Amino acid sequence: MTVSAPAEIKTKPEEYSEAEFKRDLIELIPHLRAFARSLCGNATLADDVAQDAMLKAWKAREKFIPGTNLKAWTFTILRNQFYSIKRRSWRATSLEPEVAEQTIVANSDAEQSIYLNELRRGLNSLKDDQREALILVGASGLSYEEAAEICGCAIGTVKSRVSRARKSLEEIMEAGDFGAKADGIRALDAMDAILSDAENIAGK
Amino acid sequence: MHTDQPSKPSPRSDAGDKFTSEPLPEKIGKNLQQIYNDVLDEPVPDDFLNLLSQADEKSN
Known part of the structure; x- marks a missing residue:
């Protein structure tokens, strides 16, 4: 498994196949998890958010413009996902203690x-x-x-x-x-x- | 709702384009990256790849 995704994944505008999209998305999973963790502060919840974001990105793959920044694109999806869940207000509930350990x-x-x-x-x-x-x-x-x-x-x-x-x-x-x-x-x-x-x- | 701190002018706020160009809280910056990188270094739970494969199969 590749842990170190490149900071920016270069994509050629033409010939960016679904398989390549999937490969790049998989490479970004650690980043999605890390960003989600820092937004949520709770590891379990963060992975839920990251998974949702990954699936949303996959479903929306045809809307991604090849050659643009996939990391930023998936982070935008993740962030939207986070806030839409948050609006259903879980953060005020007692999720913080997990942060400690x-x-x-x-x-x-x-x-x-x-x-x-x-x-x-x-x-x-x-x-x-x-x-x-x-x-x-x-x-x-x-x-x-x-x-x-x-x-x-x-x-x-x-x-x-x-x-x-x-x-x-x-x-x-x-x-x-x-x-x-x-x-x-x-x-x-x-x-x-x-x-x-x-x-x-x-x-x- | 934005500032609940005394609003001293911050000479560093617009200087440089890099987070690390600000010297004082180097320790915070370094450890912030550490927190992020610790998660990057964790093995990705199998759920992720399984879910993606399922979604991929479904879409074919």
Whole structure:
């Protein structure tokens, strides 16, 4: 199995067969999972979202324009999928705790693991639009332009969201009390509840 | 609804086109990539390929 998908899959405009599309889609699965995981914060749910996105991409394959960026195209589908599920509001439910024990996996360095988990919690506490911008540009290897296309906003908007996200994360990581306290998760849940209340109020 | 932080002008926000061109929170940036790459390195669950194969067969 190929783990390292190229950052950008080159496609020739002509002669891009269904089999090639499928091969490229398969190569992108790890990226779909990684992007979904960072949006959801919950591994099981993230894989559901990633699978749905993969199948949607497959079904819509004839709408893909060969030669354009397949990764950005599938990420757009995934993102839409994520928000349509989210609108049916699962995030405010108690899905956060899994984040804590999610991946202590390959890191033998305990301190590093703790830091990563703190960072995950920090990520989870960001606003959706900031988190996704930060992940797209700062981790998934996409450009500001591609991120803007995926999020359906201006490049400048992506830049300012990334900048705000970084600032928030810096503050959170400096405060450093995420993860150290046993009630860190509960505090996050409370924050989510407050945020979703605020959204409900704003949405009226 | 957007800023709940003191709005200091951020000189770095528009500088450079690369995430990594911003020096200060290097640790955060590096670890952010680590979080993402950790998932990339996980083996893909069989479900994915099975589902795709099923969808492929159905469409033929």
